[in-house]
Amino acid sequence: MNHFHYLNGELHAESVAISRIAARVGTPFYCYSTATLARHYTVFRDALAAAGLDATVCFACKANPNIAVIRTLAELGAGADVVSEGELRQALAAGVPPARIVFSGVGKTRHELEFAVAKGILQINVESEPELRLLSEVAAARGIRMPVSIRVNPDVDAGTHAKITTGKKENKFGIEWTRAREVYGLAAGLPGIEVVGVACHIGSQLTELEPFRDAFVRVRDLVAMLRADGIQIRRLDLGGGLGVPYEHESPPSPAAYAEVIRATLGDLNCRIIVEPGRLLVGNAGILVSKVIYVKEGATRTFLIVDAAMNDLMRPALYDAHHAIFPVAEPAAGSARIEVDVVGPVCETGDTFAKQRSLPPMRAGDLLVFGTAGAYGAAMSSTYNTRPLIPEVLVKDDDFAVVRARPSYEDMLALESLPDWFGHEG
Numbered sequence: 001m002n003h004f005h006y007l008n009g010e011l012h013a014e015s016v017a018i019s020r021i022a023a024r025v026g027t028p029f030y031c032y033s034t035a036t037l038a039r040h041y042t043v044f045r046d047a048l049a050a051a052g053l054d055a056t057v058c059f060a061c062k063a064n065p066n067i068a069v070i071r072t073l074a075e076l077g078a079g080a081d082v083v084s085e086g087e088l089r090q091a092l093a094a095g096v097p098p099a100r101i102v103f104s105g106v107g108k109t110r111h112e113l114e115f116a117v118a119k120g121i122l123q124i125n126v127e128s129e130p131e132l133r134l135l136s137e138v139a140a141a142r143g144i145r146m147p148v149s150i151r152v153n154p155d156v157d158a159g160t161h162a163k164i165t166t167g168k169k170e171n172k173f174g175i176e177w178t179r180a181r182e183v184y185g186l187a188a189g190l191p192g193i194e195v196v197g198v199a200c201h202i203g204s205q206l207t208e209l210e211p212f213r214d215a216f217v218r219v220r221d222l223v224a225m226l227r228a229d230g231i232q233i234r235r236l237d238l239g240g241g242l243g244v245p246y247e248h249e250s251p252p253s254p255a256a257y258a259e260v261i262r263a264t265l266g267d268l269n270c271r272i273i274v275e276p277g278r279l280l281v282g283n284a285g286i287l288v289s290k291v292i293y294v295k296e297g298a299t300r301t302f303l304i305v306d307a308a309m310n311d312l313m314r315p316a317l318y319d320a321h322h323a324i325f326p327v328a329e330p331a332a333g334s335a336r337i338e339v340d341v342v343g344p345v346c347e348t349g350d351t352f353a354k355q356r357s358l359p360p361m362r363a364g365d366l367l368v369f370g371t372a373g374a375y376g377a378a379m380s381s382t383y384n385t386r387p388l389i390p391e392v393l394v395k396d397d398d399f400a401v402v403r404a405r406p407s408y409e410d411m412l413a414l415e416s417l418p419d420w421f422g423h424e425g
């Protein structure tokens with residue numbers, strides 16, 4: 001459920017007409033809805049509470065690291081799961097208390113570990129033995145033991161797109177299931193490490209519960225083994241991954257997901273940490289674009305729009321489907337034609353949809369890509385020297401630009417010509 005709807009013949013985000021934002025900020029732009037973010041967060045949090053779980057929801061910032069988005073969730077009580085120093089700085093800038101921040105990721109540098117330890121965050125999820133040793137050294141140098149969960153790779157098939165599955169043994173993530181006990185033994189003996197828990201994250205956009213259940217059962221077995229070894233496990237970080245509907249998918253409800261956690265891990269007396277990303281922000285965002293040209297090809301019609309694969313990479317990267325609809329509400333029963341919706345970038349992959357049935361549109365018309373709040377702006381680039389596009393947050397009848405469009409001068413200012421070219425400009 002989201003708060004983008006037609007009102008008086010025009011698409012609105014909450015009570016703000018999309019055309020009004022477009023007139024102010026220009027296209028293309030991302031638009032997020034505060035009410036939708038809040039709804040998704042509270043439904044998820046309440047489902048965990050209703051299952052009787054002592055759970056902390058740490059928003060996986062990589063899905064949408066805009067500080068206004070993070071702040072909106074943080075004000076409702078969310079923590080943050082970050083995967084780089086940059087994201088950690090964004091979470092802190094957004095006002096997330098360090099005691100609610102988890103640092104994940106397979107390649108944290110010494111500098112990143114030092115920064116995280118200095119900020120006193122809740123825990124670091126460690127993914128390898130060399131990282132464990134380095135973190136111990138960094139923390140011990142400060143005279144502390146850093147709370148750590150070790151990310152284990154439960155070797156389950158999440159049944160999702162190959163590029164976003166992370167829990168199989170051939171993936172780069174985590175410690176192999178079969179070696180976990182040994183690595184915990186190592187961790188327990190390191191001076192800068194305080195082992196507090198087990199972490200796992202098996203993939204993204206999961207639309208079934210079975211892979212979660214399989215992974216959680218393995219986590220349960222591991223906890224029993226570790227406790228038998230005398231290692232105190234008091235937190236379980238279960239990652240993110242619950243999917244959202246883009247097209248015909250019907251992902252499990254938060255309540256059903258919470259029930260799987262309760263049934264598999266609920267009696268272990270552990271604080272549960274979950275790291276949803278897409279689930280909280282996916283349907284809370286749209287990408288607004290404008291038709292530049294309608295081009296009649298030999299065999300098909302192309303809608304050439306001003307957004308491109310650099311702004312929303314998911315279709316080019318994962319063949320992802322995004323709903324596309326016009327900002328002006330089509331009359332009931334109005335004609336539809338099949339069009340290819342493409343961007344201006346010089347790659348055939350810059351295609352958002354092929355043979356999509358849409359009402360006839362003309363140059364200058366506004367259209368929207370749905371479910372673009374997750375891994376949209378976050379994955380964007382300046383390919384073809386296209387400036388990153390603005391992000392707008394709507395709240396009731398108000399809106400604000402929460403990330404400005406850089407100017408061409410801003411972009412060019414980062415580049416320079418070496419001295420050997422001389423200065424006769």
Ligand SMILES: *Cc1c(COP(=O)(O)O)cnc(C)c1O
Pocket residue numbers: 060062063081104105201203204205239240241242275276277278279
């Ligand atoms: C990407 C990621 C998440 C969030 O995944 P979603 O599918 O967006 O919920 C959570 N935890 C870790 C460690 C991740 O890498």
